[in-house]
Amino acid sequence: MTWILSWTVSLLAFIKTQLVILLLRVLSAGPIPRHVAFEMDGNRRFARRTGRRAVEGHSDGFHTLKQILEICMRLDIRCVTVYAFAIENFNRPPDEVGALMKLAEERLVEIAQNGALLSHYGVRLNVLGHRELLPMHVQVAIDKAEGMTRQNNRAILNVCAPYASRHEMTLAVQSVVQQALDKGNLDSSLITEQTIEENLMTSLGGSPPLDIFIRTSGVKRLSGFLQWQCCENTQIHMVDTYWPDFGLWDFVPILLDYQRKVWARSSS
Numbered sequence: 001m002t003w004i005l006s007w008t009v010s011l012l013a014f015i016k017t018q019l020v021i022l023l024l025r026v027l028s029a030g031p032i033p034r035h036v037a038f039e040m041d042g043n044r045r046f047a048r049r050t051g052r053r054a055v056e057g058h059s060d061g062f063h064t065l066k067q068i069l070e071i072c073m074r075l076d077i078r079c080v081t082v083y084a085f086a087i088e089n090f091n092r093p094p095d096e097v098g099a100l101m102k103l104a105e106e107r108l109v110e111i112a113q114n115g116a117l118l119s120h121y122g123v124r125l126n127v128l129g130h131r132e133l134l135p136m137h138v139q140v141a142i143d144k145a146e147g148m149t150r151q152n153n154r155a156i157l158n159v160c161a162p163y164a165s166r167h168e169m170t171l172a173v174q175s176v177v178q179q180a181l182d183k184g185n186l187d188s189s190l191i192t193e194q195t196i197e198e199n200l201m202t203s204l205g206g207s208p209p210l211d212i213f214i215r216t217s218g219v220k221r222l223s224g225f226l227q228w229q230c231c232e233n234t235q236i237h238m239v240d241t242y243w244p245d246f247g248l249w250d251f252v253p254i255l256l257d258y259q260r261k262v263w264a265r266s267s268s
Helices: 002-028 043-049 054-074 087-091 094-112 117-121 136-149 165-182 193-198 248-267
Strands: 035-039 079-083 123-128 155-160 212-215 235-238
Touching (some): 002 054, 043 054, 054 079, 054 094, 054 117, 054 155, 054 248, 087 094, 094 123, 117 123, 123 136, 165 193, 212 248, 235 248
Parallel strands (some): 035 079, 035 212, 079 155, 123 155, 212 235
16 A cells, blocks of 8 residues: 555656646746846744744745746746845844854855756856855855856846845946046936946846846835836736745746736737
8 A cells, every 4th residue: 555655646746747847838938027036035934933943944945946946947037036135134133144144155055066956057146235244254155156157148046145225226326426437527417327227236247127026925015125126117026925935826826917918018
């Protein structure tokens, strides 16, 4: 009887995998967003709900990131941006911040190494944010992980850490002004929406315009994430699911809604 149960479980897992592959192929037949952003919220609340420590929720969240990134790559989504750590998160308890830094140090190199997820799908890693605020050992790990993926050119993974939109926009304006000063041209007309956008961290990293913004956990605000990039053409979705629980069946309705709206615009 044991072998029958084992065979049945294996068969069901195989059928599930084939159905997922079929679903992704069907979705790929329609318009696919070039750039999707995830505000990965709810890790700590997920951990509390299951009676575990916050760092365990963050670890579960990293596992979800790998699963969702693989789905995006199979759909040929060109760019994925995730909010991993806000600048203000340094105000959290020191033990939680320390655990997050250790997790980042280990997992970024893990997914970037040869044969791992980013290498397999040809994804280039960009870590965007105020890096100087990070411990030196984390900065070293980031440099190593980015270097390991630098030649990848199929897709982009932007990991925003430690990040804040105000900081990104401030740096972009400063860069535009400095470029004007370097040319000896102090004409204020050089500071435009276009020149600011060209100097955003996402733009400098080669990211296309943002098509879909997703925040998990039921919180309905941007919280300092990609506030410039969220324009009138960006579809914003706030879902109730905690990030560690977010999966394909949460993502599919969002993708279908995107396709419906693209088809509606093209037919109008």
